[in-house]
Amino acid sequence: MVRVATLPAMVALALPAAAPATEVREGDVRFQVLSPSLIRIEHAEDGRFEDRPTQNVAVRPPLRRAKVRRRGTVLEIVTSAMTLRYRGEAATGTDLSGALEVVIRSGGAIARGEPRFPPPAPPDAGPPSFEVSPYTVTEDPSYDPPTRGNLGGWYRALDLAGKSVRLHDGLLSREGFYLLDDTQTALLTDEPPGFEARPARTGSYRDGYLFAYGTDYSRGLRDLRLLTGSAPLLPRRAFGVWFSRYFAYRQSDYGPLVARFREEGVPLDVLMVDTDFKSPHAWNGWNWNPGLFPDPPGFFSWAGSEGIDVGVNTHPSITADDPRFAETEQRAGRPLTPDPTGVRCRAFVSIGDSYGTGTPGAEPDCRVFDWTHPGDQDAYMALHEPFERDGADFWWLDWCCDESAALAPGLTQDAWINDLYARRARARGSRWPVLSRVGASVFDPDRAGGGIWGEHRNVVHFTGDARPTWEMLDFQTTFNALEGNVGIPYVSHDIGGFGSVTSDGTSGRHLADDLYVRWVQSGAFGSILRLHSDHGDRLPWDYPGKAQQVATAFLRLRGELVPYLYSLARRAHDTGVPIVRATYLHYPAHDEAYEFERQYLLGPHLLVAPVGTPGDPARKEVWFPPGDWIDIFTGESHRGPAVTTLSVPLERMPVFARAGAVLPRETAGGLALDLYPGRSGRFTLYEDAGDGPVRGARTTISQRRGRRGVSVRLGRARGSYPGRPARRAHVLRLHGMGRPGAISVGNRRLRQRDSGPGFSYDADAGILIVRTHRLPTSRSVGVEIRPGRG
Numbered sequence: 001m002v003r004v005a006t007l008p009a010m011v012a013l014a015l016p017a018a019a020p021a022t023e024v025r026e027g028d029v030r031f032q033v034l035s036p037s038l039i040r041i042e043h044a045e046d047g048r049f050e051d052r053p054t055q056n057v058a059v060r061p062p063l064r065r066a067k068v069r070r071r072g073t074v075l076e077i078v079t080s081a082m083t084l085r086y087r088g089e090a091a092t093g094t095d096l097s098g099a100l101e102v103v104i105r106s107g108g109a110i111a112r113g114e115p116r117f118p119p120p121a122p123p124d125a126g127p128p129s130f131e132v133s134p135y136t137v138t139e140d141p142s143y144d145p146p147t148r149g150n151l152g153g154w155y156r157a158l159d160l161a162g163k164s165v166r167l168h169d170g171l172l173s174r175e176g177f178y179l180l181d182d183t184q185t186a187l188l189t190d191e192p193p194g195f196e197a198r199p200a201r202t203g204s205y206r207d208g209y210l211f212a213y214g215t216d217y218s219r220g221l222r223d224l225r226l227l228t229g230s231a232p233l234l235p236r237r238a239f240g241v242w243f244s245r246y247f248a249y250r251q252s253d254y255g256p257l258v259a260r261f262r263e264e265g266v267p268l269d270v271l272m273v274d275t276d277f278k279s280p281h282a283w284n285g286w287n288w289n290p291g292l293f294p295d296p297p298g299f300f301s302w303a304g305s306e307g308i309d310v311g312v313n314t315h316p317s318i319t320a321d322d323p324r325f326a327e328t329e330q331r332a333g334r335p336l337t338p339d340p341t342g343v344r345c346r347a348f349v350s351i352g353d354s355y356g357t358g359t360p361g362a363e364p365d366c367r368v369f370d371w372t373h374p375g376d377q378d379a380y381m382a383l384h385e386p387f388e389r390d391g392a393d394f395w396w397l398d399w400c401c402d403e404s405a406a407l408a409p410g411l412t413q414d415a416w417i418n419d420l421y422a423r424r425a426r427a428r429g430s431r432w433p434v435l436s437r438v439g440a441s442v443f444d445p446d447r448a449g450g451g452i453w454g455e456h457r458n459v460v461h462f463t464g465d466a467r468p469t470w471e472m473l474d475f476q477t478t479f480n481a482l483e484g485n486v487g488i489p490y491v492s493h494d495i496g497g498f499g500s501v502t503s504d505g506t507s508g509r510h511l512a513d514d515l516y517v518r519w520v521q522s523g524a525f526g527s528i529l530r531l532h533s534d535h536g537d538r539l540p541w542d543y544p545g546k547a548q549q550v551a552t553a554f555l556r557l558r559g560e561l562v563p564y565l566y567s568l569a570r571r572a573h574d575t576g577v578p579i580v581r582a583t584y585l586h587y588p589a590h591d592e593a594y595e596f597e598r599q600y601l602l603g604p605h606l607l608v609a610p611v612g613t614p615g616d617p618a619r620k621e622v623w624f625p626p627g628d629w630i631d632i633f634t635g636e637s638h639r640g641p642a643v644t645t646l647s648v649p650l651e652r653m654p655v656f657a658r659a660g661a662v663l664p665r666e667t668a669g670g671l672a673l674d675l676y677p678g679r680s681g682r683f684t685l686y687e688d689a690g691d692g693p694v695r696g697a698r699t700t701i702s703q704r705r706g707r708r709g710v711s712v713r714l715g716r717a718r719g720s721y722p723g724r725p726a727r728r729a730h731v732l733r734l735h736g737m738g739r740p741g742a743i744s745v746g747n748r749r750l751r752q753r754d755s756g757p758g759f760s761y762d763a764d765a766g767i768l769i770v771r772t773h774r775l776p777t778s779r780s781v782g783v784e785i786r787p788g789r790g
Contacts, residue, residue, distance in 0.1 A: 022063035026075045027088050028203075029096075033066040036079035037104075038223040039210045041115075041179070043096060045203025053188040055195065055415055056180075056453040061226050081105055081219075082212040094204035095119065104176050106214020107588065115179040117206050118147070149174040151582070151594070153485040154452060156414065156440035157464035158493075159400060164475035168440075168452070170485025171224055172582075174594070176214040180227075183207045185450045186410035192374035195416070197409040215588035218577050224453065224487050225576030231456040231489050232422075233573040235431050236690035237309050238460075238490075239565040240269030241555055242530035245538065246498075248276035248355070251293045258306055264541060266552055267559035268308060272396055272435075272532070275313045275352060281364070283352030284315045284345075284402065286324045286383045288390075300391025309393040311435060316380065316417075317345050317402035320365040324383065332379035336367035340403045348401045355535075371406035371417050380404075381424060394432030395421060400464065412451025414439050415458070422458035431691055435462045435492060456487035460528060468497025468508035468536075473519050474598060474612025480526055481600040484578030484585075489569065491580070492528040495519050496538045509536040513547035514614050514650055520551045521653040522610040524558040525602055527565070527579045550651045563664040563671065563685060568603040570686040573694070579603065587625045590641060596623040599654075605661035605683065606632075609654035616650040629656035630676045632663075635735060635766065637677075662701050669731060673701055675712065677736030680704045688721040696721045699777070703734075709741075710734060712783040714775065727774040729757070732783065737761070737768040739788040745772045746781050 024031045030049050032040040042049055053060060067078040075086040083103040091099035095117035104111045153170025171178050183206050186195045198205075209227060213220035225231075243261075254271070261268040277293055278285030288296050303310045318325055318336070329336055339345040345366035369376045384395065397417065406416040414437055421434035438461050439452030455461070461483060466472045476493050483491050496519045499508015511519075516538075523529035531538040540551040568579040577585070581601040584593040599609035599622060607629055609622045624640030631638070633652045638644060646654055657663060660678025664671060664685050675681070681703055688696025697719035704711045714730060743750045743759050750770065751758050757773045768785070775781050 020065045021068045022065050024068050024075065024077060026086055029086065029088065031075075031077055031084070031086070033064045033077065033079065034061050034209070035064055035223050035226060036066075036081035037212045037216075037219055038227065039066075039077065039079075039082075039084055039212075041096070041100070041206075041208050041210055043094070043204065043206040044201070045205065046201055048199070048201070050187070050198070050207060054182055054185045055188060055410070055412060055419075055451040056182055056185050056228050058188060058229055058454060058457070081214075084210065084212075094206060096206070100210075102177055102210065102212050104212045104214040106176065106216045106219075109214070111176045111214055113175050113177050115177060115210050117179060117181055117183070117208055147173060147175075147178065150178070151485060151584070152482045154439065154483050154488065155463075155479070157400070157437045157462075158466040158472070158479075159464035160467060161472065162467035162469040163471040164478070167479070167482055170482060171211060171220055171453075171487070172213075172217045172485045172584075177210060177212045178220070180209045180211065180453060181206070182209065182450065182453075184410045185412075186408065193372050193377060194374075195372075195408070195411060197411075217585045217588060218575075221484070221487060221576040221578070221585075223576075228454045228487065229457045230573050231487065231576075232431055232433050233569055233694050234433075234460070234490065235309060236562065236566050236688075237269040237307070238432075238528065239562045239569065240529075240559055241267045242270040242272060242492075242528070242532075243268060243539070244272030244274055244530065244532045245536070246274045246276075246355070246532075246534045248282070248292065249273070250291075251295065251299050254299070255302070258308070260539075260541065264552060266540060266555045268306075269559075270530075271303060271308055271310050272530070273310060273312045275315060275398070276355065277312070280321055280323070281319055281349045281353055282355065283349045284317045284319060284322075284366070286318060286322055286328075296387075296390040300393075304391070309432070310391070311394045311396050311432070312387060312392045313396045313398050314384070315348070315398055315400075315402050316404040317366050317368045318383070319349060320367060325367070328379045328383060331375065331382055332369075332373070333375035334373075336376070336379075337370055339366040339368055345402050366402070368402055368404040371404065371413075371420065372408045372411065377420060381420065384424070388428065394425065394430065395434050396462065397421065397434050397436040398462075399437060410450065412439055412449030415449060415451030415455050418455065418458040429692065431694070433459050435460045437462060437464060438488065439486075452486055456489065459488075460490040460492050461488050462492050463494075465498035465534070466494060468499035468511055468515070468533075470515060470612060470614060472497060473515065473522060473610075477522065477600065477610045477612060478597040480580045481578075481582040481597075484580060484582065487576055487578075489572035489578040489580075490527050492530045493523070493526075494532040495523040495530060496533055496536065498532070498534050499536050508533070510542070511537070512614070513543055513545070514616055514618070516543055517547050517550050517554075517650055518611045518618075521554050522612075524554040524561070525606070525608045525610070525653070525655060527569075529555075529558050546650065553651070554653070560665040560667060560672075563666050563687070564603065564605075564683075567664070567684065567686040570694075570696070571603075583607075583623070583625065590625065592623040592641065592643065593625070596621075596643075599623065605658050605663060605681075607656040607658070611648055611653065617647045618650075619645055620648050620654050621645045622654055624656070628659035628678065630659065630661075630735065631655070632657050632674075632676075637736075660703065660705075662703060664701070667731065670729060672731040672733060675703050675710075675732060675734045677705065679706070687717075687724070689723055695719070697724055697777075707787075709787050710737070710783075710785040712785075714772075714781045714783065716780045717777040725777055727776055729774045730770075730772045732768075732770040732772070734768040734770065734785070736766055737785075738766070739763065740768055741786040741788040742784075743770060743786070744784050745770070745775070748773065 085101040152167040279289040346363035406413040587593040657676040660681025662683040663674040697717040700715040
């Protein structure tokens with residue numbers, strides 16, 4: 001972004017009084033103001049403008065008023081965040097090159113830019129050939145993100161990748177603006193099949209949205225949510241520990257497995273049942289295999305009693321020998337399409353049978369679905385109904401290798417089928433979206449799909465079968481943060497990598513101890529932690545000794561972080577600001593925030609720098625933003641801005657709390673609050689029933705520290721939900737404390753004691769623990785700590 005002047009110099013840019021308007025037409029261009037920093041720019045030579053929803057903009061947001069003036073041939077639209085100028089006679093092409101200029105007011109500075117639409121798609125940019133294998137990462141050497149200064153965003157999947165890949169554009173750019181091109185994106189309709197192509201045009205047509213955020217990147221993400229809708233708030237259990245494995249588990253195997261989790265003190269919140277449960281073929285059968293699951297309703301009922309949600313895998317095809325094949329074709333109202341290649345789907349059916357039974361499988365006739373056809377949509381979704389009646393909580397669409405498709409002009413395939421799943425979940429009253437890949441032309445990983453901008457509404461992004469390498473682990477740190485740049489708050493990697501001698505030639509079934517532990521640590525401080533592999537070892541007790549102890553400790557820590565993560569998820573739902581945040585979202589003026597990609601902020605209070613290199617200890621270079629940052633494992637303080645090279649033993653991870661941070665945790669004794677040294681800090685905790693309607697309570701916890709001691713305010717819960725506690729005991733862990741004097745909670749003075757309401761002090765660690773009585777949640781209560789003598 002080019003800085004032009006400091007904010008006081010804006011007086012020189014002051015313009016005469018202008019008339020307010022929400023929509024302006026200038027010749028064949030229409031401008032619509034959606035927020036002070038978001039304006040729609042639609043160029044239609046035939047004069048026909050479009051107001052129907054699109055795959056990205058599913059619900060049109062209301063228009064806002066802005067000041068409008070004309071000075072000669074120049075149209076100016078003025079908001080509190082920008083001035084957009086349009087010179088129609090200066091346009092040199094359909095991309096409006098040379099006709100647009102934006103002046104952005106952000107962060108005490110002014111910046112200028114010349115937005116333009118990207119070049120139109122070439123004539124042959126239709127659906128790619130089915131002969132291109134989808135189950136690989138192959139990049140076009142000429143591929144490069146089209147927008148100068150773009151900070152990166154997303155990639156469909158990391159299948160079989162062992163190192164970094166170049167990401168498609170995100171919304172955020174160091175230019176301070178982004179013109180989102182929605183020109184070709186399909187329109188949504190209320191009539192089957194639910195979409196239609198953009199109408200044919202006489203003359204050129206472009207439809208875009210100018211995001212003008214300057215250095216206020218969070219504002220850009222809030223505008224993206226305004227334009228394209230909210231990410232779902234996942235069920236609370238989603239932020240705990242997930243486990244799955246590509247392995248032919250029997251129903252009877254899960255009881256001992258869960259018992260081992262409980263015995264080891266490792267939380268388990270979500271089970272994913274991979275493909276082998278199916279019949280007649282493990283890959284794409286649409287019936288339970290009774291030899292593995294003799295009582296599916298009993299299995300789901302048992303899992304629910306254990307506090308576990310269960311997702312089940314699907315590969316979107318069906319064989320002609322499936323018992324449900326005839327009813328499926330009847331429901332589709334036509335014969336289903338044969339596998340276009342005649343090879344790939346059949347091959348994967350054979351491989352799946354071999355994995356599930358240990359013997360080579362047959363290669364039966366495979367049929368696939370056309371999700372642009374209403375009958376196929378209905379028939380495909382109807383196949384899910386028996387599993388849902390049995391109790392399946394959600395679906396894992398593992399769409400990698402079957403040729404089911406949604407090929408239509410302007411339709412992004414992943415986004416379309418993910419949206420169909422999201423609609424189904426909403427109709428069932430579930431908060432669970434589908435676990436799936438996102439937003440590309442499926443069989444051409446380098447061709448970005450225009451529908452990526454709405455994917456956050458529909459999906460937990462499953463990134464596929466990545467190789468178990470250090471390079472991939474290190475790259476995933478960057479990937480986690482950058483997907484937030486397209487609004488996706490939930491990114492799920494295979495923790496430990498997929499890894500299989502059978503399918504990809506890597507020796508990833510049992511990892512090196514340090515690689516396993518570092519991957520678990522990375523997952524513990526991400527949006528989703530899902531242990532998964534191809535027949536591999538991903539459980540702590542698969543790595544006896546120090547690795548087991550450390551991995552167990554971090555999985556337990558993940559369970560404790562759920563209140564913090566769930567609150568961040570509610571913020572993402574409400575604001576579009578992701579859980580995992582690139583450092584420049586908070587520190588845009590510092591070049592190091594862009595250069596140090598292998599670290600991020602987890603919400604507002606934690607700086608996380610996962611280790612992505614071998615060794616015990618390993619070395620990690622960390623950039624500390626301005627202020628004080630406290631190592632949550634050692635209590636050591638680091639002052640920024642500064643770059644520090646750390647020596648990190650395997651039992652620790654570079655995670656630092658901002659000075660004054662308030663970090664809620666869930667412990668066996670209930671809610672605990674870690675309060676770190678600093679002059680002041682606060683956090684708003686969000687709580688609800690954990691699923692069902694998004695209706696809950698917010699409680700703000702704050703602290704102040706000074707010479708006269710520490711004041712903590714436990715705010716009253718604002719809002720209600722079924723099961724909200726009327727009273728609650730709190731455990732406060734105050735770090736960086738000297739020996740305390742008098743301590744009071746409300747009007748009640750506490751005594752020093754080892755259990756029950758009272759306090760204890762660890763002089764070596766400098767940690768004061770305050771345990772309160774059961775306090776009413778409907779009113780605010782103060783905790784006062786006076787310094788001791790000596």
